[in-house]
Amino acid sequence: MRLSFLAIVCIVMGVSAVSAMVTLGNVATHSIQLQIPRMGPKLLLLMPGQCGPGGSGGGGGVPHFAQADGEAIAT
Incomplete structure (x- = not known):
């Protein structure tokens, strides 16, 4: 019980x-x-190593964004 x-x-x-x-x-x-x-x-979200819609994502082994990358995107 x-x-x-x-x-x-x-x-x-x-x-x-x-x-x-x-x-x-x-x-x-x-x-x-x-x-x-x-x-x-x-709003723009950028992630290194992303292939796009339907692609395989990840980021293993992909270098991170540098400051110069951000400045190039901003211009």
Whole structure:
């Protein structure tokens, strides 16, 4: 009797934890989606080693941007 009660308590706690994490993820996603438009239309994200849409990403072995790279992009 005691073991089945503990099993039920553990299952309820596990389901509650998963539900809380899913809710937290949805709230974070919604918050980020609201913040992105506030950054303005001139936002440009550059990441070294990215191939583009559909390409394989990564960055292993790819050198980081230098200050001269940023100045060249700005002009």
